[in-house]
Amino acid sequence: GENVEQHPSTLSVQEGDSAVIKCTYSDSASNYFPWYKQELGKRPQLIIDIRSNVGEKKDQRIAVTLNKTAKHFSLHITETQPEDSAVYFCAASKGGSYIPTFGRGTSLIVHP
């Protein structure tokens, strides 16, 4: 089955800095890569996703890049703010039966 590795497990940055979270996946057939944000005590919620037919996608301060050859994808957050503090999960899935396999999560802490 699919295996998703996520790094780092914890990331501490100063407000205004950029943050990068990286994930690798094992199944070359995976074609959908969502990123979820989970604030303390709340549910995971989708913040951005990318499909295998594109290499990069942006949404305001958030961007995701995908390298299919290397089987890795990354989340980039620019101009971080304290409200960006949360746990971020990457995931990978494939085909018509969408079963996301999640990474272990990255705890992002943005210091004011």
Next chain:
Amino acid sequence: DAGVIQSPRHEVTEMGQEVTLRCKPISGHNSLFWYRQTMMRGLELLIYFNNNVPIDDSGMPEDRFSAKMPNASFSTLKIQPSEPRDSAVYFCASSPGGDRTEAFFGQGTRLTVV
């Protein structure tokens, strides 16, 4: 739509007792997932239903765990008998299916087995 609804939000039970977690997916979604979240293991997929049929239950840890989806609007996850190591947050999520692949999570049930 109120989103994915789970109940109860919190459950404290004694070891050996039966626990039933409930989930109402978003109307019209044909995929439903049960996940378990712990600090040690992160988000683990327990079981996946498509059109009310269990498709992948390879993540169910052992025979003490069972899940049902009797209709498109309701699913249960049962643990019998419960053990302290089952303590975790259990999430239910649903997805529209087809080209729309986002998973929408419920608020979760925090289970504590003492």
